[in-house]
Amino acid sequence: MTSRKAGPVHLRDFGGPGVPVLLTHGMAAHTHWWDSVAPHWASIFHCAALDFRGHGDSEWLSNDETYVSQRWVEDIETARAAMGWDRFVLVGHSMGARIALDYAETHGPRLRGVCAIDFLPEFYESRSRRHEKTRSRAQPVYDNEDVMLDKFRLQPPGTLLDAAGLRELGRHGVRRAPAGWTWKFDWRSFSFPYGPVWPQLPKIAPDALIVRGEHSTVMPREAMDKVVAALPRARGLEIAGAHHHVPLDAPAELAAAVAAWAAGLPA
Numbered sequence: 001m002t003s004r005k006a007g008p009v010h011l012r013d014f015g016g017p018g019v020p021v022l023l024t025h026g027m028a029a030h031t032h033w034w035d036s037v038a039p040h041w042a043s044i045f046h047c048a049a050l051d052f053r054g055h056g057d058s059e060w061l062s063n064d065e066t067y068v069s070q071r072w073v074e075d076i077e078t079a080r081a082a083m084g085w086d087r088f089v090l091v092g093h094s095m096g097a098r099i100a101l102d103y104a105e106t107h108g109p110r111l112r113g114v115c116a117i118d119f120l121p122e123f124y125e126s127r128s129r130r131h132e133k134t135r136s137r138a139q140p141v142y143d144n145e146d147v148m149l150d151k152f153r154l155q156p157p158g159t160l161l162d163a164a165g166l167r168e169l170g171r172h173g174v175r176r177a178p179a180g181w182t183w184k185f186d187w188r189s190f191s192f193p194y195g196p197v198w199p200q201l202p203k204i205a206p207d208a209l210i211v212r213g214e215h216s217t218v219m220p221r222e223a224m225d226k227v228v229a230a231l232p233r234a235r236g237l238e239i240a241g242a243h244h245h246v247p248l249d250a251p252a253e254l255a256a257a258v259a260a261w262a263a264g265l266p267a
Contacts, residue, residue: 006082008059009075013083014038014047019112019262020085022076023049026094027192028155028185030056032172033093037247040255045089045262050079052099054186056173067189072099073106080110089262091115093247094218101197104204113207113265115258118219118244121227122196139187141180148174148181156217158243160250169248201230208234209261213242213249235261 002013012031021041023034031049038047051058052072061067076099080088089112092100097116104114142148152170159166175184208231212219221238228236237257242249 003057004082005057006078008053009078009082010051010057011079011082012049014042014049016042016044016046018044018046020083020088021045021047021262022079022083022085022088022090023047024052024072024076024090024092024096024100025049025055026096027189028055028173028183029094029096030173030184032056032169033245033247036251037255040252041259044259048079048083050075052096052189054189056184060186061188067186067192069099069102069192073103076100076103077107077110086110087112089113089115089265091117091258092119093117094119094244095192095194098194098197101200101204101208104206104208105200108205111206112267113209113262114204115209115211115261116227117211117254118213118216118246119197120194120218121198121223123194137187139182141177141182143180145171145174145181148183154245154248156244158215158217159245159248160241160243161245161248165248197227198230201227202232204231206233207265209258210234210236211246211254211257212236212238213244213246214238214240215242216244216246218244237261 025033030051034049041047052075054060090100097119100114101116149167149170173184210224210227212224224236228234239246239250239253246254
């Protein structure tokens, strides 16, 4: 695995001899969400993962810029060009799934297929209130790394990942700041406008796989079925036992499902 920058975007290249696959993460996450998934594809895919700007080891936007979907769609295109790929499979989780669908709408000919994993199709009122409370806060700063890691939680909190795995995941998402320690993600990214997905779905031409975790509170089964029905070429899949964070909860099962689906995609 190699790590490098493509302009403002940080990439981790897992290597591999096969079909190109680019992985995108969720809000406030980073490339390490895929660490337990990518190794399962070592013999069949050439995998790379990106940190969206404002996340992980990618650069933050300046104070006069705003985090919107088009910025992160550009990051996907930057990563594709840096990898030298003409056509590839795009796999995204949560917010990264929404950005993957945005990319599929505007750059469809670049994709062999798009896999969107457990994402919020629209903001429900109760979730919108919680999100507004979070994004109104300033970038938090802590005295030391251990204090930060003690506070690290997934949102939503349901997961099969054990305490040691959760702490290690959190460790990849913190950095030193001038006044102490803070998260690697720019707190301003919480202001990303999260509109409903429904109007764009009929415009997405590539083959699509829509995945949810059995116990997800973000994408109910009915929502997944509605998304699949609205897409021109799609199938749905539920991963047994998993919560919203499917790449963390069921990496082997997710990897097998994506591999089986990708095997039937057009070249």
